[in-house]
Amino acid sequence: MKFACSVLVCAALACAPAFADEPSETTLSAAARAKTSASCRAGDSGFFRDQGLGMKLASKLKFRKKLLSEQIDARVSNGVxxxxxxxxxxxxxxxxxxxxADVxxxxxxxxxxxxxxxTPAPEPLR
Structure with missing residues (x-):
């Protein structure tokens, strides 16, 4: 029994750094605070780069278990x-x-x- 407990503790400690990289859901990370500041400047422009970033961001948001049922629209333009x-x-x-912020x-x-x-999407004009 003592051996099994020590194995579990060692396994938990070995996995701790992996869990530390997970974004918190209760406090804004330093990176998120810095990137959501009022002094927002556009970065490099490029249609395909923005499309790739947008797809990467949307997929990270969509496939997060706690966000599956949420309706979040994510777009990227000039790195913003x-x-x-x-x-x-x-x-x-x-x-x-x-x-x-982690993307x-x-x-x-x-x-x-x-x-x-x-917000419901506006109906198309006929």
């Missing part, structure tokens, strides 16, 4: 990520901002996420 939509809680906003190539984040139902 824009997050918009209605989400279920403030913790979801913090988690989304932390994930966006390499995103220079800045415009946060238009709000707690509440998603």
């Amino acid at each position: 990520a824009t997050l918009s939509g209605g989400v279920s809680s403030q913790q979801v906003i913090v988690l989304a901002l932390n994930i966006a 390499e190539g995103v220079q800045c984040i415009n946060n238009f996420l709000r707690v509440g139902p998603p």
